[in-house]
Amino acid sequence: MIMRELRDLNKIKEIRKYFLERFGIFEHFFANYLFLEHFEKVFLLYKSKDFEKVNKSKLFGTPFMLLADFYKKIPANLALTFFKRNQIQKNWIEVDFVQAQEFMKGKNLDLKNIKKKSSVLSNGCVIVFFKDFIVGSGIMEKTEIKLNSGKE
Amino acid sequence: MVIRVSPNAQGLIAKSFLKKFEPILGKESKTFFESLTWFLPKTIRVNTLKASEQSIVRFLQNSNSKFEKIEFLDHAFFVSSNFEVISKSLEHELGLIQIMSASAMIPVIALDPKVNETVLDLTAAPGNKTIMLAQFMGNQGLLIANESDEVRLKRMRIHLLKNGVTNCLLTHQDGIQFDVGLKFDKILLDAPCSSDGEINKTINQLKDWSQEKVIKFQELQKQLMVHAFDLLKPGGELVYSTCTFSPEENEDIVQFLLDSKKDAHTVSIKLKGLKGTLPLEQYNGKRYSFEVRNCLRIWPYKHNLEGFFVGKIKKSE
Ligand SMILES: C[S@@+](CC[C@H](N)C(=O)[O-])C[C@H]1O[C@@H](n2cnc3c(N)ncnc32)[C@H](O)[C@@H]1O
Numbered sequence: 027m028i029m030r031e032l033r034d035l036n037k038i039k040e041i042r043k044y045f046l047e048r049f050g051i052f053e054h055f056f057a058n059y060l061f062l063e064h065f066e067k068v069f070l071l072y073k074s075k076d077f078e079k080v081n082k083s084k085l086f087g088t089p090f091m092l093l094a095d096f097y098k099k100i101p102a103n104l105a106l107t108f109f110k111r112n113q114i115q116k117n118w119i120e121v122d123f124v125q126a127q128e129f130m131k132g133k134n135l136d137l138k139n140i141k142k143k144s145s146v147l148s149n150g151c152v153i154v155f156f157k158d159f160i161v162g163s164g165i166m167e168k169t170e171i172k173l174n175s176g177k178e
Numbered sequence: 179m180v181i182r183v184s185p186n187a188q189g190l191i192a193k194s195f196l197k198k199f200e201p202i203l204g205k206e207s208k209t210f211f212e213s214l215t216w217f218l219p220k221t222i223r224v225n226t227l228k229a230s231e232q233s234i235v236r237f238l239q240n241s242n243s244k245f246e247k248i249e250f251l252d253h254a255f256f257v258s259s260n261f262e263v264i265s266k267s268l269e270h271e272l273g274l275i276q277i278m279s280a281s282a283m284i285p286v287i288a289l290d291p292k293v294n295e296t297v298l299d300l301t302a303a304p305g306n307k308t309i310m311l312a313q314f315m316g317n318q319g320l321l322i323a324n325e326s327d328e329v330r331l332k333r334m335r336i337h338l339l340k341n342g343v344t345n346c347l348l349t350h351q352d353g354i355q356f357d358v359g360l361k362f363d364k365i366l367l368d369a370p371c372s373s374d375g376e377i378n379k380t381i382n383q384l385k386d387w388s389q390e391k392v393i394k395f396q397e398l399q400k401q402l403m404v405h406a407f408d409l410l411k412p413g414g415e416l417v418y419s420t421c422t423f424s425p426e427e428n429e430d431i432v433q434f435l436l437d438s439k440k441d442a443h444t445v446s447i448k449l450k451g452l453k454g455t456l457p458l459e460q461y462n463g464k465r466y467s468f469e470v471r472n473c474l475r476i477w478p479y480k481h482n483l484e485g486f487f488v489g490k491i492k493k494s495e
Pocket of ligand 1: 282300301302303304305306307308324325326327330351352353354368369370371
């Protein structure tokens, strides 16, 4: 199966709605991007006039994977690091340097050691900030946050 | 920036390499050979797709590094102390800074891609210049990064993702037959080469340097160069670069293109404050045409930077 443009408007709506409801990322953020799909993975690509002309069968892919699994709604961990802090309104936590390093190496975080977090915070995918930038995302289950499995 | 010089440089280098470059550089050859064991200053670049220059300056200050802005490059710094801290930092891990040599940034400056152009990086892995191309394009337009080695291509995908590149498509093709049904405004051909210019990394390789390897690369480079030129739109521009000192892989390749394509012309490359970059005028009894003089050579012994060759070519309208 070759990578192709996602044209199913319902699926596109579902992706935008997920990022809006889960993280508060406004839908207009995606206005300049095409969604591409390859199996259950969803990729982002800046819209350009020449994309239509590209012979899609010759493509290997695009770097920017947004969702590692469309159906399970697992965001690709590294892709989230592209968002800016002010674009994320909900389901975030902020960690210190040591916590960030340990988390990136795969160590789980305990919610009671987290000093700053968004007022809306629920089980599921949460974005992890260190200072002004995103170090990745985790899956929160009750009081524990595990590194997101959304491998690129 | 302070550099250390090894006194017995010539003992570390293949005799055939010394024999080749002595007549090319004459009086300067001794300093050139010595320079091949220098420790050159490390350099970093702000990834403007993800971080501001201000925030990275703050980070450098906090890491207690000695750093200095590179005069001829925007968003780039020489770092002369505490480099380990920087290379192992979260900022690097998260793609807020790139670690790449100053010379390696020059081909992208020369190509100068713009927002909304259609750009090809024909031999792209590991992707450092691809990231820089995306920065120049403001992550807009269409960037295609091609690489023939699948393992390197897969690694490059992660590298580009980590660095926040969103305007890029990847292809896995042999560059000499590359085709996706498009012609390009700008093309970077940062060619596979014998890599002797990357002296910080390859002093050991200079022991086993061989002219046969140079000639093998030259054949591939000629084919890549002609095909890259054919992929340009009329009025489009191509930058050819290598990190080798051998004229067979540099001036010879530009001359070969000029001789093969009547609509190919070189364009001069402007870099503020970097002098003494003229390419060779002749080699092996052959005089290069005047147009080749527009190309640029970086020498460690003159510029305190890794060896590089950069040529810019325009296709007539
Ligand atoms: C000098 S490196 C490119 C470095 C890259 N521009 C950067 O700055 O990160 C050359 C690359 O060309 C690839 N290569 C070699 N032969 C090729 C071919 N025929 N077609 C496409 N790529 C090729 C090599 O695998 C290597 O990754």
